[in-house]
Amino acid sequence: MNKDLYDAGLAVRRQVLGDAHVDASLAAATDFTRDIQEYVTQYCWGDLWNRPGLSRQERSLINLAMITALNRSHEFKAHVRGALNNGVSREKIKEVLMQSAFYCGGPAALEAFRLAAEVFEAMDAER
Missing domain, CATH: 1.20.1290.10 (AhpD-like)
Incomplete structure (x- = not known):
């Protein structure tokens, strides 16, 4: 995992969806679902949502x-x-x-x- 990209994604995810939603999603993660939560946070929120085009x-x-x-x-x-x-x-x-x-x-x-x-x-x- 790219920690810098994950941290940037977590910040954006919290700003957009709110702490309560993000905290609930992360708290509900299991050994089975944790990887997808990290993936979404890192790549969707950390990379995609931080692109300059939109x-x-x-x-x-x-x-x-x-x-x-x-x-x-x-x-x-x-x-x-x-x-x-x-x-x-x-x-x-x-x-x-x-x-x-x-x-x-x-x-x-x-x-x-x-x-x-x-x-x-x-x-x-x-x-």
Whole structure:
């Protein structure tokens, strides 16, 4: 493992997803799943998210569209929170989901809207 890249990734992962989410993911790691947690932290968060070509807001919006297409509800909710943490407006999230309705299909977009509303409600309650 490249410790510098892992540490950089852990910092970005915490900034985007929040300490509670990251701490829960790492605490839940087992001998079987620990390697994938390290891999994601090092290469996705440490390398990919630190590339200069896109802003964090742009990366968040792209992730929301791709995760909607894949219909991965757990990851989607984490990335809605991450997008908001990155300064993406609810309006922009809505527009990505509207775009997804056409390209990914209605059921995927409807589920994404439902999940995003759950995250908005939870974050509003945290204030």
